[in-house]
Amino acid sequence: MAQVIAATIVFGLIGLAFSLLLSFLNRKLKVPDDPRVKEILNILPGLNCGACGFSSCKAYAQAIVEDPSKMKGCRPGGDQVNKKVAKAIGKKENLKKQKKMLVVCSCGAEEKDKKTTHNYQGLKNCQSAHITGGAIDCVYGCLGFGDCQEACPVGAITLKNNKVYIDQKKCILCGKCIKACSRNLFKIIPAKELGNYFIACNNKDRLKEVKDVCNRGCITCGICTKVEDSPYELVDNLSRINYKNIKNKKSLEEGKNKCPTNCIDIIN
Amino acid sequence: MENLILIFISTILINNVVLSYFLGICPFLGVSGKMESALGMGMAVTFVMTLATSISWLIYYLILERFGLLFLEYIVFILVIASLVQIVEMFIRKYSTNLYQSLGIYLPLITSNCAILGVALFMVVKDYSFLEAVVFGFSGGLGFSLVLIVMAGIREELEFADIPKVFKGAPLTLITAGILALIFMGFSGLGGG
Numbered sequence: 481m482a483q484v485i486a487a488t489i490v491f492g493l494i495g496l497a498f499s500l501l502l503s504f505l506n507r508k509l510k511v512p513d514d515p516r517v518k519e520i521l522n523i524l525p526g527l528n529c530g531a532c533g534f535s536s537c538k539a540y541a542q543a544i545v546e547d548p549s550k551m552k553g554c555r556p557g558g559d560q561v562n563k564k565v566a567k568a569i570g571k572k573e574n575l576k577k578q579k580k581m582l583v584v585c586s587c588g589a590e591e592k593d594k595k596t597t598h599n600y601q602g603l604k605n606c607q608s609a610h611i612t613g614g615a616i617d618c619v620y621g622c623l624g625f626g627d628c629q630e631a632c633p634v635g636a637i638t639l640k641n642n643k644v645y646i647d648q649k650k651c652i653l654c655g656k657c658i659k660a661c662s663r664n665l666f667k668i669i670p671a672k673e674l675g676n677y678f679i680a681c682n683n684k685d686r687l688k689e690v691k692d693v694c695n696r697g698c699i700t701c702g703i704c705t706k707v708e709d710s711p712y713e714l715v716d717n718l719s720r721i722n723y724k725n726i727k728n729k730k731s732l733e734e735g736k737n738k739c740p741t742n743c744i745d746i747i748n
Numbered sequence: 749m750e751n752l753i754l755i756f757i758s759t760i761l762i763n764n765v766v767l768s769y770f771l772g773i774c775p776f777l778g779v780s781g782k783m784e785s786a787l788g789m790g791m792a793v794t795f796v797m798t799l800a801t802s803i804s805w806l807i808y809y810l811i812l813e814r815f816g817l818l819f820l821e822y823i824v825f826i827l828v829i830a831s832l833v834q835i836v837e838m839f840i841r842k843y844s845t846n847l848y849q850s851l852g853i854y855l856p857l858i859t860s861n862c863a864i865l866g867v868a869l870f871m872v873v874k875d876y877s878f879l880e881a882v883v884f885g886f887s888g889g890l891g892f893s894l895v896l897i898v899m900a901g902i903r904e905e906l907e908f909a910d911i912p913k914v915f916k917g918a919p920l921t922l923i924t925a926g927i928l929a930l931i932f933m934g935f936s937g938l939g940g941g
Contacts, residue, residue: 483816486815502834505835506838509838509839511841511842
């Protein structure tokens with residue numbers, strides 16, 4: 481019994497000594513948290529998407545409080561959030577207005593367009609399907625298991641008939657789908673007032689090879705490049721829109737209408 | 749004096765806490781990605797280990813032994829280590845925010861770093877005097893830092909190497925750790941063991 485009491489007293493005293501030391505040092509070495517960090521954190525969307533280049537919204541808030549020149553803008557938040565954040569850290573000069581960008585999926589083929597000569601029975605995700613050669617014959621196109629859908633933090637991606645649809649209003653341009661896609665189908669294009677045209681095909685083969693695997697593939701015919709003032713050009717056996725070279729809507733529209741496989745698409 | 753030098757060298761190279769006793773593997777694998785954080789972690793562990801061993805020695809021989817409470821050694825040592833880690837954390841947070849962020853969760857995890865408790869307990873088992881215990885704790889920390897820094901150096905170089913995909917990341921880190929342990933086994937002939 482005496483040993484138990486002795487143990488309690490000795491251990492209690494040692495603990496007390498350390499806790500007193502700790503509380504004393506805590507008062508001495510306290511680092512005051514900047515209240516602005518919390519304020520900015522409340523303004524930011526809190527998605528932790530990483531589009532700003534910092535690991536989380538908190539890291540971004542801390543970085544810009546310490547050094548306002550690091551402020552690059554929060555893409556999901558848009559101009560309104562950025563204005564508020566700039567005000568909170570007392571930054572005077574106006575941020576450069578962000579150029580509006582859109583994410584598009586460059587495979588426009590639906591289930592009925594994609595040809596399949598074999599029966600894929602592996603794991604139901606794009607990553608595995610891509611390694612084994614895929615559930616479809618086209619080695620460039622969308623596998624349709626929805627890895628991008630899972631990666632999207634805001635649920636902007638839906639799959640219908642094995643084709644990806646992106647809700648541009650929900651999209652925050654975080655770029656997670658770009659990393660998730662095994663076939664690198666997601667492309668970022670600048671938004672244009674003339675209408676957002678893009679090439680809905682990623683197949684870099686030529687005529688027959690493309691026709692064999694897909695009904696909607698770009699067959700490298702080059703008709704779209706031959707319209708007047710055409711912004712289209714052929715790169716790697718694939719039509720491409722040179723967004724810096726768009727002169728008028730008519731050329732874009734005409735190229736789209738002339739495409740024999742209908743692989744030029746437009747975002748509404 | 750000769751005794752102290754012998755303890756110093758043997759603890760760093762021959763009886764290295766990480767690669768011979770396999771203690772403290774968690775921070776060894778977790779913080780060895782970058783040289784900067786490895787250095788910081790090594791310094792923090794060395795500091796905590798030296799202080800923990802000396803204070804543990806004082807408490808063990810001056811308090812616990814006097815009152816016949818040697819069975820309290822584990823819990824008291826843990827208390828000492830936990831308090832010291834708190835103090836180190838406060839210091840680092842105050843004076844180096846970068847280091848604080850790069851160490852992240854591993855800093856409070858020093859509390860449960862078995863290498864530190866292990867060194868404190870070895871000190872009791874080996875029946876060291878106070879001076880020997882201080883040297884033992886300090887060299888134990890240095891040994892930990894040495895291994896951590898060597899590992900960080902190797903891993904930084906490996907970033908640029910063309911590694912087969914299956915070995916990337918954790919597998920290669922573990923293989924590297926194993927090879928390092930084998931190399932350190934080579935020191936065991938030094939000075940007659």
